[in-house]
Amino acid sequence: MLCCGKPMAPLVEKVDGEFAEDHRPSTWRKDDSVVLEIGATPHEMTEQHHIIWLEVVTPKRIIRIFNPGDRPEVELELPRGEIYLRVLCNRYGLWKFRVKFSAENEDKYRIISKAVDSFNTFRAPEARARVLEVSDDTLKVEFTGNLCRTCGFYDYFEDFRLILKDEGLYSQLTEIRELEDxxxxxxxxxxxx
Ligand SMILES: [Fe+2]
Structure with missing residues (x-):
């Protein structure tokens, strides 16, 4: 196949490996919908490195085309079962990821979403929680704000765990990764x- 006289190379979908986590969607609930955002922390959207488009492969096919500066996300009605997401990055090519939504997860999402609201009501703007990823047995949360790193730094994360527990979702804190912001x-x- 040619374009402007030049042969076109097929894009091969990657599902794992190096840079996969930078392109795998983070999911979180928002009322009756779900937001899928590219990357564990949002994928950069500069001229040099950005997401060109994403496609949600469900019976209703959804395509979003992005420009540098846009937020690389899509909001959907809460799907049932599994969906696939295809993502094209201008630097690392085409990716395909599977995202699962089960009834059990739905309950989990409801609790987590309530816990985030509750935490942010009392702790923001000093500390603000945002869900990056929920899988069968793992929850990844991003905390931002002027968290005091010397006094009670871990109390924020423990506090969030206790809010989840009060809602009936038990968890154990397994990893704390400090980034710049x-x-x-x-x-x-x-x-x-
Ligand atoms: Fe990328």
């Missing part, structure tokens, strides 16, 4: 404890 905290979710 935020802290990413991973919780292992447990059932029925």
């Amino acid at each position: 935020s802290t990413i905290v991973k919780y292992k979710l447990k059932c029925g404890m």
Whole structure:
């Protein structure tokens, strides 16, 4: 196949490997919809490196085309079952990811969303929580704000865990990753404890 007289190379979808996490969608609930945003922290959207488009592969096919400066995300009605997302990055090519939504997860999403609202009501703007990823047994939360790093730094993350517990979702804090402007905290979710 030619374009402007030059042969076109097929794009090969990657599903894992180096840079996969930078392109895998983070999901979180927003009322009755779900937001899928590219990257564990939002993918950069500069001229040099950005997401060109994403496609949600469901019976209703959805395509979003982005420009540098846009937020690389899409908001959907909460899907049932599995969906696929295809993402084209101008630097690292085409990716394909599977995202699962189950009834059990739906309940989990509801609790997590309530916990985030509750945490932000009392802690923001000093500390603000945002869900980056929910999988079967892991929850990844980004904390931003002027978190005091010397006094009670871990209390914020423990506090969030206790809010989840009060709502009936038990978890264990397993990882704290400090970045320049935020802290990413991973919780292992447990059932029925
Ligand atoms: Fe990229």
